[in-house]
Amino acid sequence: MKQFIALIKKEFYHVIRDKRTLLILVGMPIVQILIFGFALTNEIKQSKIAAVDSSKDQMSQGLLKKIAANPYFDLVYPDLPNDQLEAAFRKGDIKLAVIFPTEFEKKLNTEKAITLQVIADGSDPNTATTLTTYLNAIIQDFSKTNLPRSANRSSDPSQPERQIQVAQKMLYNPQLDSAPQFVPGVMALVLMLICVLMTAVSIVKEKETGTMESLLVAPFKPIGIITAKAVPYFLLSLLNVVTILLLSVFVLHLPVAGSLLLLLAESMLFILTCLLLGILISIKTKSQQAAMLISLMGMLLPTILFSGFMFPIENMPVALQWISNLIPARWFYIIVKNIMIKGLGFVAIWKETCILCGITFVLLLISLKSFKVRLE
Amino acid sequence: MRTLIFLLKKEFRQIRRNKAILLMVMVMPVIQLIILPLAADYEIKNIHLTLVDHDHSTFSTRLAHTITASGYFQLQQYTDQYSVAYRDIEQDKSDLILEIPAGFERNLVREHHQTLFIAVNAINGVKAGLGASYLSSILQRFNQELGAGTINRTPYVASGPKIKLTYSNWYNPHMSYRVFMVPAILSILITMVGGFLSALNIVREKETGTIEQINVTPIKKHLFILGKLIPFWILGNIVFTLGLVVCWVFYGILSLGSLFVLYGFVWIYLLAVLGFGLLISTYSHTQQQAMLIMFFFMMIFILMGGLFTPIESMPHWAQIIARLNPVSYFVKVIRMVMLKGSGWQDILPQTRSIGVMAIVLNLWAVLHYKKVA
Numbered sequence: 055m056k057q058f059i060a061l062i063k064k065e066f067y068h069v070i071r072d073k074r075t076l077l078i079l080v081g082m083p084i085v086q087i088l089i090f091g092f093a094l095t096n097e098i099k100q101s102k103i104a105a106v107d108s109s110k111d112q113m114s115q116g117l118l119k120k121i122a123a124n125p126y127f128d129l130v131y132p133d134l135p136n137d138q139l140e141a142a143f144r145k146g147d148i149k150l151a152v153i154f155p156t157e158f159e160k161k162l163n164t165e166k167a168i169t170l171q172v173i174a175d176g177s178d179p180n181t182a183t184t185l186t187t188y189l190n191a192i193i194q195d196f197s198k199t200n201l202p203r204s205a206n207r208s209s210d211p212s213q214p215e216r217q218i219q220v221a222q223k224m225l226y227n228p229q230l231d232s233a234p235q236f237v238p239g240v241m242a243l244v245l246m247l248i249c250v251l252m253t254a255v256s257i258v259k260e261k262e263t264g265t266m267e268s269l270l271v272a273p274f275k276p277i278g279i280i281t282a283k284a285v286p287y288f289l290l291s292l293l294n295v296v297t298i299l300l301l302s303v304f305v306l307h308l309p310v311a312g313s314l315l316l317l318l319a320e321s322m323l324f325i326l327t328c329l330l331l332g333i334l335i336s337i338k339t340k341s342q343q344a345a346m347l348i349s350l351m352g353m354l355l356p357t358i359l360f361s362g363f364m365f366p367i368e369n370m371p372v373a374l375q376w377i378s379n380l381i382p383a384r385w386f387y388i389i390v391k392n393i394m395i396k397g398l399g400f401v402a403i404w405k406e407t408c409i410l411c412g413i414t415f416v417l418l419l420i421s422l423k424s425f426k427v428r429l430e
Numbered sequence: 431m432r433t434l435i436f437l438l439k440k441e442f443r444q445i446r447r448n449k450a451i452l453l454m455v456m457v458m459p460v461i462q463l464i465i466l467p468l469a470a471d472y473e474i475k476n477i478h479l480t481l482v483d484h485d486h487s488t489f490s491t492r493l494a495h496t497i498t499a500s501g502y503f504q505l506q507q508y509t510d511q512y513s514v515a516y517r518d519i520e521q522d523k524s525d526l527i528l529e530i531p532a533g534f535e536r537n538l539v540r541e542h543h544q545t546l547f548i549a550v551n552a553i554n555g556v557k558a559g560l561g562a563s564y565l566s567s568i569l570q571r572f573n574q575e576l577g578a579g580t581i582n583r584t585p586y587v588a589s590g591p592k593i594k595l596t597y598s599n600w601y602n603p604h605m606s607y608r609v610f611m612v613p614a615i616l617s618i619l620i621t622m623v624g625g626f627l628s629a630l631n632i633v634r635e636k637e638t639g640t641i642e643q644i645n646v647t648p649i650k651k652h653l654f655i656l657g658k659l660i661p662f663w664i665l666g667n668i669v670f671t672l673g674l675v676v677c678w679v680f681y682g683i684l685s686l687g688s689l690f691v692l693y694g695f696v697w698i699y700l701l702a703v704l705g706f707g708l709l710i711s712t713y714s715h716t717q718q719q720a721m722l723i724m725f726f727f728m729m730i731f732i733l734m735g736g737l738f739t740p741i742e743s744m745p746h747w748a749q750i751i752a753r754l755n756p757v758s759y760f761v762k763v764i765r766m767v768m769l770k771g772s773g774w775q776d777i778l779p780q781t782r783s784i785g786v787m788a789i790v791l792n793l794w795a796v797l798h799y800k801k802v803a
Contacts, residue, residue, distance in 0.1 A: 074715065078722045086726075090733060093748035097556060100742050143600060144772045146762060177601040177769040178610050181740065184556075187563060194570075223549045225519060234553050240733075247725065255718050340450070343630050346721045347454050351622050354728065355462055355615070359469045364738050366557075368476055370469045378469070388522075395553055398520060 057274065061282035068256070069286045079252070083244045083294045084301060090240045091306040095232035098184050104131035104142055106153040113159035117196050121152070126188045143175055150174045150185050226395050233306050238390035239363025241298050242383040245291060245321070246328050246357055247350070252287050253332030254345040262342055276425045284329045291325040292318075302394075311397025320393070320403070323410050324386040330417035331382070337424050361387045385410050433649055437657030445661055455627065459619035459669055463612070463676045470611040470738075477561045479503040480515040480524040487535035496572050497528070502564045519551045526550050526561050601770050612681050613764040614737045616673040620696070621703055621757055622728065624666045628707025629724040631658055632799070633714045645801045652796045659704050659792070666700040667693075677768075686771035695763050695777060698784050702756050705791030712799045731757040759784050 069076060103121075107114050110133070122129040127150075134142060134151070142148045153171040155161060161168050172189060174182035226234065257280075260266040269279055295318065302308040310317065332349065339345040358364055360374075361383040367375055378384050385406040392398045400407075445452060479497065483490050498505045506524040509515055518524035529547040537544045548565060552558040635641040644654060670693075677683040685692055707724065714720035734741070734748065735757035741749060752758045759780040766772040774781075 072716070072719070075719050075722060078719070078726065082722070082726050086729060089730060089748070089751070093734060093744045093751075094739055095555075095743050097559075097743050098740055101740075102742070141776075144766065144770050145776045146766050146770075146772075171598070173598050173600055175600060175770075177765055178740075179607050180610075184560065187560065191563065191567070223547065225549055225551050226553050232555055235555065243729075247729075251721065251725065252718075255721070259718070341448075342717050343448075343634065344450050344454065346630065346717070347451065347458075347626060350721065350725055350728070351454075351458055351626055354622070354725075354732070355466055355618065358732070358738075359466055365470050366476075366554075374465065374469050377465075391553065392520075396520060402520060 058278055058282065061274065061278060062285050065256075065282050065286050069290070079248065079290060080293065080297075082248070083298055086244055087237065087240060087298050087301050088305065091233050091237050091302070094236045094240075097232060098181050099125055100128045101126060101149045101181065101185055102128050102130045102147060103150040103152065103185075104134040104139070104148045105129065106136050106139060106151060107133050108136075108156045109154050109158035111157070111159040113162055113200070114154045116200065117193070118152075120196055121189070121192055124188070124192060126185065139173070143173075148175070149178070149181055150189070152189070233302075233308055234391075234395045235363065237302050237306060237308055238387055238394060239361060241295075241302075241390060242324070242361055242363070242386045243357055244298070245294065245325060245386075246383045247354065248294065249287060249291050249325055249328030250332040250335065250349045250353060251346065252290075253284060253329050254335040254339075254349045255342055256283050256287070257333065257336035258339055258342050258345045261340065277422060280333055280421065280425065284333065287329060287332075288322075288325055291328075292322065295321045295325070308394065309397070310394050312393035312399065316400060317390070317393045320386070320389045320407065320410075323407065323414070324382060324389075327382045327410055327414045327417065330414055330421060334417055334421045334424070337421060337426075357381060357383050360384055363387050379409075380413070382410060382413055434653050434657060437649065437653060438660055441657055441661045445665070455623055455665065456669065456672065459623060460672055460676055463616055463619060463673055464680050466615050467608045467612045467681065470607070470615065477503050477526060477557065477564070478506040478518075478524040479526045479528060479565075480507045480509065480518045481505060482512050482515045482527060482529040483508065483510055484532040485530050485534035486510070489535040489538060490530045493530065493569075493572055496575075497565070497568055500564070500568050502568070503561075516549075519549070522551075524551070525557060526565065528565065608681060609683060609769065610765070612677050612683055613768045614761045616670070616677065617760045617764045618732055618735070618737060618757065619673065620666055620670050620700070621731065621760065623669050624662060624700055624703040625707045625724055625728060626721070627665070628658065628662050628704045629710045629714075629720045630717055631662070632708060632711035633717050633720045636715065637717055651799055651801065655708060655792065655796050655799060658708060659701070662704050662707075663697075663700050666704070667696070670696055683768065685768040687767035687773060691772075691774055691777065692764070692767050694774075695760075695767070695781055695784070698781060698788055699756065699760050702784050702788035702791055705788055705795055706756070709791055709795040709798065712795055731755050734758070735761050737761050753783075756784060756787055 105118055105121075107118065118129065118132060121127050122132070130148065131142065136153075139151055143151075151173045153173065155168065155170070158168070170193070172186060174186055176182050257266075260269060299310065299314075299317070303310060335348055336345050339348065360367070360378040360381040362378070367378050367384070370378065389403045389406050389410075392403050396402075481494055481497075483494065494505075494508065497503055503526070506518055507515065512527070512529060515524070515527045515529075519527065527547075527549040529549070531544070531547070534544055534546075546569065548562060550558040550562050632641070635644065674685070706727075710723050710727075711720055714723060730751075733739075734744070734752050735755055736752070737757070741752045741758060744752065763772075763777045763780050766777060
């Protein structure tokens with residue numbers, strides 16, 4: 055036991071002596087949670103649009119004014135000549151264009167139906183769909199208030215229209231903010247990458263500098279060496295979790311609706327998983343560069359994509375859904391979301407917890423098996 | 431010039447000798463480019479709906495039918511208890527609850543007025559908003575049907591003039607999200623290859639001590655930096671070409687715009703990214719530090735590059751940060767050129783910004799690199 059404590063002490067010295075790295079490790083999550091908590095949103099606001107208004111009468115101007123007043127749209131070209139339309143799209147100046155027919159107002163009064171043409175920049179399909187949906191709603195609203203109603207309906211008070219109205223309630227996130235969706239995701243992402251990266255480097259570094267030999271000839275069991283490596287990073291990551299939680303509550307005004315203790319316990323489990331993953335990488339690689347490239351280039355994008363906080367997992371092909379099951383961040387994201395935002399208890403997340411435990415256990419087994427006590 | 435050639439020889443030899451890294455740099459982006467776009471599908475489909483029907487009348491079943499037939503929603507469960515529906519939401523099985531109160535049909539017929547309740551799981555704000563607005567528009571249509579259709583005793587008379595919309599979606603008529611994501615993911619991968627490799631490079635010489643040998647030679651500072659820059663620049667171009675082949679073979683995406691424009695931009699862009707990596711490398715003492723700093727910036731670059739979330743929706747200060755973010759330019763340009771066929775004139779402002787970045791970063795790296803240990 056005394057030996058083990060000495061070993062842990064050595065690892066702590068390694069971490070504390072490198073002041074710069076320590077500063078980055080503690081500061082990075084703070085900056086990132088702040089930036090991403092405020093800046094990330096997949097809402098679509100203030101999209102630049104153009105109008106080709108060849109009639110320029112009261113009706114078309116009225117409709118345009120209504121569109122421009124909407125927070126979703128930013129009417130940058132209220133009157134774009136038809137031939138410059140394509141250039142504007144190609145430059146990426148506009149996302150959508152509304153094209154009025156000539157003599158809009160007159161046709162509205164004489165013809166039964168009139169067609170407005172809407173062109174959207176389909177290279178971004180999501181924005182295109184959302185914008186057309188919003189535009190449709192605005193125009194429907196416009197035609198309701200500004201157009202003469204059917205003579206039959208309005209003049210027949212004995213037959214009032216049947217109306218179904220809708221009362222909406224937004225659960226968990228009444229303001230439709232993006233933070234409740236992104237903060238748990240960024241938390242999983244930051245923790246995962248920091249833990250994996252730091253531990254991945256730690257063992258391989260001893261190999262590269264040659265100090266591994268002295269560790270190996272010392273009378274420790276392999277498990278002792280590995281555990282001692284992980285302890286400082288475990289504590290550091292826990293510190294990160296606490297700072298992230300404090301920031302989310304006091305700066306981003308997110309709730310911790312469920313049990314804080316449970317959240318911390320689950321975070322520890324997740325940190326453990328990540329540490330083991332890092333250790334495994336560092337056992338398997340020979341140079342720091344290789345370890346770093348695997349843990350960053352190999353894991354950054356997959357973690358972002360497969361954890362489910364950017365892209366819904368149910369949309370993925372089945373094979374990829376299987377792959378996403380192997381990503382620990384995915385389960386942690388669900389756990390954090392359920393505890394923090396929805397305020398659910400352990401009953402709701404026992405399955406995810408079991409899976410994380412399982413992944414951790416498998417990683418531990420592989421690491422122990424592949425840790426060699428001999429140098430090659 | 432001769433010095434540069436010798437330096438380049440040395441660098442290339444070092445890269446070639448390290449087979450594992452070389453393989454990783456070539457293979458990892460290709461594999462990721464093949465797999466990841468399949469995962470990056472943000473189309474809002476499969477909105478799951480739980481229907482709570484307290485009424486069980488002809489109207490309520492008709493309404494349920496209209497909603498499920500609309501194609502926007504998948505009926506998760508049809509129940510008559512709100513608590514059951516709420517559990518669906520808690521377990522993420524369902525995104526939306528529509529509650530039809532008891533007496534729905536009776537009230538509608540007698541009082542011509544009835545309110546329905548929708549509860550939306552709003553953690554994903556966009557999905558919630560879109561789901562609610564789909565449902566509202568379906569209900570509106572149902573309203574019209576009620577007013578007009580068989581239930582109403584007065585015959586339907588065509589209403590007054592109506593504005594109809596025709597939609598056309600340019601550049602991506604099938605509205606495939608993959609077409610949108612593939613070029614952007616390629617741009618991220620190129621950035622990572624260039625950024626990580628160059629950030630690790632000089633600092634590695636510092637760690638192993640070989641930089642001292644360079645320092646005592648009469649090699650000029652800018653030649654040294656140039657010698658580090660060129661090999662990775664070539665490597666970056668190779669990876670980019672591989673990526674374009676993957677786009678074509680696996681996703682059938684061929685650049686609409688001219689390849690010259692695309693490569694021209696990539697050449698300048700790589701200079702900027704490599705310059706940034708080298709700059710970090712000259713500032714750090716260990717590879718670990720360099721990697722952490724690069725990782726910090728990379729996360730900001732990627733998440734705020736307009737790849738996943740639109741830059742226009744960010745708050746103003748974040749948009750200013752985004753303007754300093756080289757990835758945001760690359761993502762925009764590669765989408766413009768590959769998907770819309772934009773030409774030189776269209777991407778001129780972005781090219782200029784990246785060019786300025788490239789010059790500033792590389793000069794900074796040269797100036798900051800001191801030939802003392």
